[in-house]
Amino acid sequence: MRRRDFITLFGSTAAMWPLAARAQQPRKIYRIGVLWHGANAEEEAIYLAALRQGLNDFGYVEGQNVVLEMRFPAEQYERFFVLAAELVQQKVDVLVSAAGIAAVACHRATTTIPIVSVNVPDPVGRKLVASLNRPGGNLTGLSNMAVELTRKRIELAKEMIEDLSRVALLVNTADEIGSRAYIAQGDAAGPQLGVAVVPIGVRDANDLEGAISKISTDNFQAIVVTHDGLFYVQRKRLADLALERRLPTIAFASEQWEAGVLATYGPNVPSLYRRAGAFIDKILKGANPADLPVEQPTKFELLINLKTAKALGLTVPPTLLSRADQLIE
Numbered sequence: 001m002r003r004r005d006f007i008t009l010f011g012s013t014a015a016m017w018p019l020a021a022r023a024q025q026p027r028k029i030y031r032i033g034v035l036w037h038g039a040n041a042e043e044e045a046i047y048l049a050a051l052r053q054g055l056n057d058f059g060y061v062e063g064q065n066v067v068l069e070m071r072f073p074a075e076q077y078e079r080f081f082v083l084a085a086e087l088v089q090q091k092v093d094v095l096v097s098a099a100g101i102a103a104v105a106c107h108r109a110t111t112t113i114p115i116v117s118v119n120v121p122d123p124v125g126r127k128l129v130a131s132l133n134r135p136g137g138n139l140t141g142l143s144n145m146a147v148e149l150t151r152k153r154i155e156l157a158k159e160m161i162e163d164l165s166r167v168a169l170l171v172n173t174a175d176e177i178g179s180r181a182y183i184a185q186g187d188a189a190g191p192q193l194g195v196a197v198v199p200i201g202v203r204d205a206n207d208l209e210g211a212i213s214k215i216s217t218d219n220f221q222a223i224v225v226t227h228d229g230l231f232y233v234q235r236k237r238l239a240d241l242a243l244e245r246r247l248p249t250i251a252f253a254s255e256q257w258e259a260g261v262l263a264t265y266g267p268n269v270p271s272l273y274r275r276a277g278a279f280i281d282k283i284l285k286g287a288n289p290a291d292l293p294v295e296q297p298t299k300f301e302l303l304i305n306l307k308t309a310k311a312l313g314l315t316v317p318p319t320l321l322s323r324a325d326q327l328i329e
Contacts, residue, residue, distance in 0.1 A: 030066045030284055033087035033095045035102040037229030039074035050270035054277025075230045077174040080105035094280055099229050100178045103128055107139055114289045115139040116279045119272050121146035123294055126177050132294040140292040142272045146227030150185035153250045153265055157222040158193055166196045168220040172228040173201035182226040205234050216245035225251040235259040248312055257303040267297035301325045
């Protein structure tokens with residue numbers, strides 16, 4: 001072989017070598033830790049499907065280039081913190097927290113692993129971020145404006161129920177920070193709307209039936225359900241208990257409306273979980289959570305269950321029907 005031919009061959013092989021080496025290197029598989037509220041994936045199926053779709057939107061496919069390390073506290077307060085610490089020990093690339101207590105637990109568990117909090121109420125009030133525009137730490141994500149919407153749900157109850165004077169505000173007292181914020185909203189809205197708003201607390205699913213019984217025997221005319229994972233997971237039982245005692249109930253998620261409560265008002269929650277995929281993608285590509293503004297929903301849905309209204313003997317005012325996004329008839 002002539003020297004010039006050898007140099008040419010060697011040069012071509014050297015140029016091709018980095019490409020071959022890169023082709024042989026396995027793709028990075030990212031590990032996403034997800035701290036839910038419910039007891040299993042079935043209870044979180046709607047939101048889990050939305051989160052997976054949000055990841056797929058950016059090219060992340062479970063089992064191919066992303067693994068979901070999921071934990072399910074079953075609405076047990078202490079378990080949120082135990083399982084958040086467990087996910088941190090797994091050295092996941094990103095943590096995803098589902099709503100209020102999960103966000104607090106993840107935030108306490110780590111100051112270094114990026115956290116995308118989804119469907120979280122009042123992240124500034126919970127001291128999870130310095131501000132919505134500049135979170136300033138390792139947590140960002142999507143707020144549901146749940147605390148701010150408490151007044152709106154009380155207003156809806158007043159519009160729906162003639163001569164409304166007493167409303168029970170159902171709160172999860174296991175979440176002390178959240179329940180205090182909701183109660184403060186109720187205390188402020190009540191006098192302005194001419195309605196007595198009284199908090200009724202539960203700490204877990206075992207307290208639910210007793211709470212609804214108390215609301216009934218104490219002559220409340222309606223229930224406003226605060227935004228909490230416990231009331232989401234227990235949505236069918238809550239709707240059935242309220243209907244048995246003929247208590248009109250205003251809640252927050254479309255799945256509760258489908259389960260049988262009188263009405264719901266709030267953002268489309270599955271869309272928040274899908275949107276989380278964009279945050280995860282940015283962080284995996286190097287973005288700093290401190291610089292990613294927390295997003296707030298801009299569209300809210302009013303959903304009315306006319307079957308439940310009929311069972312309660314209520315006539316929904318035409319003005320409300322005309323504003324409803326969807327009806328169950």
